[in-house]
Amino acid sequence: MQTASTNICERMDHSQELSEFKHGTVIGCHLCNKSICEISLLLNIPRSTVSGIITKCKQLGHSNSATKW
Template identity: 55%
Template sequence: MQTASTNICERLCNKSIREMSLLVNIPRLTVYDIITTWKQLGTTATQPQSGRPHKMTERGQHMLKRTMRRSHQLSAESISKDLQTSCGFKISTATVCRELYGMDFHG
């Protein structure tokens, strides 16, 4: 019994990129990118993107959660000052607000 992947492989083996593109109804550039990724990495899974790292580390997020558990009525400004003095994190109030929102602390 043939699986779907072996059936597709048999259809696409020894075909040009243009022919593969027409058979599977995908743009040629996409087919080319998939083949190139497979040859370079051995997988077609999505790879992590490069970009600017998060300002808060795991430790910083843990400290922020712990601070919020102690008192829910602290302002973002007081939390950022507390983190700066106790842990040495340089963090703005906007970053504190954004991280709290990401942790489902609203209001």
């Protein structure tokens, strides 16, 4: 049985923001040709979040995207 504290750590709350490190990791995985689903499973974040980060990255350009978060 999981306690509330481990459950919170394992799942991303809708209001919780990702760290700069996780944003960079998503972008790095994308640049290494990982699929949205693979990135989502690897980092335990929703596919919609991964997709949004990748979309924003494409709009801003890869070199500028990490500094815009």
